[in-house]
Amino acid sequence: MPYALQAPVHSDLTIKKSRFIGCVEAVPDRAAARARVAALRAEHPSATHVCWALMAGGQSAANDDGEPGGTAGRPMLEVLRHQDLEGVLATVVRYYGGTPLGAGGLVRAYTDSVAQALLKAEKVPVIRxxxxxxxxxxxxxxxxxxxxxxxxxxxxxxxxxxxxxxxxxxxxxxxxxxxxxxxxxxxxxxxxxxxxxxxxx
Structure with missing residues (x-):
């Protein structure tokens, strides 16, 4: 059974001086997800990347926002899929700390940002x-x-x-x-x- 989120949940990780600010929240569709990402960009104008993943049926999507392909959005989407979540947007705002993490390090950082946030999540069943x-x-x-x-x-x-x-x-x-x-x-x-x-x- 798919689940939705009762309320937004957050995480804040620092890895090799890079800061990763994660959030997972309920959104109905891709238009709402894009609006939320745009709002985050406005809130964090000096952030290096605002990566996101949307799990919303046929409107699911993932965006690396300039990180190497497949190191951010797709791993974030996989975390949502494994948690059986529906109608949720995961975002991670990254402030680059000057030390490259490598592809494997980036995948772990973005995955952990979403996973850490979801540890605090209150899930509710989606009733079709x-x-x-x-x-x-x-x-x-x-x-x-x-x-x-x-x-x-x-x-x-x-x-x-x-x-x-x-x-x-x-x-x-x-x-x-x-x-x-x-x-x-x-x-x-x-x-x-x-x-x-x-x-x-």
Whole structure:
């Protein structure tokens, strides 16, 4: 099961006079990650590098920001992957201390910066959401609205035509029980539309 972070966590390491300031925090997507990295650059204008790694499904990315290829962003991303984290950004701000660390030393420094921060992390399970759409008689709309909280579901929208077309969102694990409950309570009067439509929000 993937996990998200409850709150940002930080680390601060000094290796051969180079300072590595690490942070791991929750972000929803690549746009938010880029905005956060830009803010860090503004906060640390004299830093030599601001390297980052984003674990966010199809938007995952890694950036070495001028360090030798594969010595910063990719190792940071691997730490996030091994921790089974989702929707998180790891950043490491480096102030160069004058002594080269070599490729192996850089990989260790960036990996340790993220790993040290994550030792303090409070993780929460990511609950995958799914969406359901169905049409039901007008007489059952009020009953359905009262039923939703028991299944952790929320009504995204309702359109009124010949019947009421509702669009629901709920945890994946509870979808089958809600479908069964609706079918049973309405004696088959519900018409399901593209029930396989899922959303990983």
């Amino acid at each position: 959401q799914t969406t359901l759409r169905c049409v039901l008689p007008y007489a059952l709309e009020g009953w359905l609205r009262r039923e939703l909280p028991a299944h952790g579901a929320r009504l995204l929208d309702a359109a009124h035509g010949e019947g009421v077309t509702v669009h629901l969102q709920l945890p994946e694990g509870k979808a089958a029980a809600l479908v069964a409950r609706l079918n049973d309570a309405t004696q088959g009067q519900v018409v399901w539309l593209d029930a396989a439509d899922t959303d990983n929000g």
